[in-house]
Amino acid sequence: MSAFVVQAAAAKAEEILAERSSIGLTREAAVAFTEALDRPAEVNDRLATAMRRKRTFSWLD
Amino acid sequence: MTELRRPAPLDPRRHDREQFDSGEAALDEWLHRYAGQNRRRDTAATWVIADADDLVVAYASVAMTGIERSAAPEVVAKGAPDPVPALLFGRLAVDRRYTNLGIATALAAHVLATAVELNEKAACRAVVVTALNHNARGWWERLGFHPFEPDDPDRLDLYLLTSEIEATLKRAR
Numbered sequence: 001m002s003a004f005v006v007q008a009a010a011a012k013a014e015e016i017l018a019e020r021s022s023i024g025l026t027r028e029a030a031v032a033f034t035e036a037l038d039r040p041a042e043v044n045d046r047l048a049t050a051m052r053r054k055r056t057f058s059w060l061d
Numbered sequence: 062m063t064e065l066r067r068p069a070p071l072d073p074r075r076h077d078r079e080q081f082d083s084g085e086a087a088l089d090e091w092l093h094r095y096a097g098q099n100r101r102r103d104t105a106a107t108w109v110i111a112d113a114d115d116l117v118v119a120y121a122s123v124a125m126t127g128i129e130r131s132a133a134p135e136v137v138a139k140g141a142p143d144p145v146p147a148l149l150f151g152r153l154a155v156d157r158r159y160t161n162l163g164i165a166t167a168l169a170a171h172v173l174a175t176a177v178e179l180n181e182k183a184a185c186r187a188v189v190v191t192a193l194n195h196n197a198r199g200w201w202e203r204l205g206f207h208p209f210e211p212d213d214p215d216r217l218d219l220y221l222l223t224s225e226i227e228a229t230l231k232r233a234r
Contacts, residue, residue, distance in 0.1 A: 015091065061064060
């Protein structure tokens with residue numbers, strides 16, 4: 001296969017993945033995801049830490 | 062210090078995206094050629110962070126999706142909605158000349174806040190992403206995302222619940 005064909009195929013695969021209108025889960029994942037959805041809202045410590053990390057750029061606007 | 066404009070929807074007439082170089086050919090190509098084109102059926106919205114000259118330094122594409130639970134009939138039998146409405150974080154790329162400044166995190170934070178807003182207005186229960194590779198999966202996990210299949214390192218789909226985003230952002234305020 002030519003490099004162009006490989007690249008085009010990769011781009012197509014990327015597009016399909018990036019714009020899926022549905023995400024299929026395995027049975028185990030569906031059960032675990034449902035349990036997570038049913039739990040009361042919790043603070044996510046990793047997200048909180050990431051949000052507190054200092055930025056080394058500033059906003060113009 | 063580098064100064065950048067806050068995340069804004071891609072405006073093909075204003076934003077210069079020709080020079081964008083993330084090092085991932087498929088991601089660069091998509092931004093250069095396809096983002097913002099109607100003929101791509103408008104299945105994804107593109108957000109960008111640009112510099113003072115409107116040169117794009119980072120972009121994200123987001124789309125609505127649904128998380129299918131039909132593989133677990135016991136869940137669906139209980140009347141749980143299927144699919145679960147969610148936001149698909151399709152792409153996230155930062156120009157190589159601008160890495161390690163916290164730009165990707167800032168753009169991700171913007172998309173997560175969008176999910177909270179969407180959830181209030183039209184139901185959006187989670188944000189989903191497919192990591193590009195193992196390295197990227199680690200990055201998303203450090204941001205708080207949970208793998209759908211934690212025991213299988215080859216699976217690259219991750220999620221974050223809108224409820225936890227909301228609880229976390231509320232506390233940070």
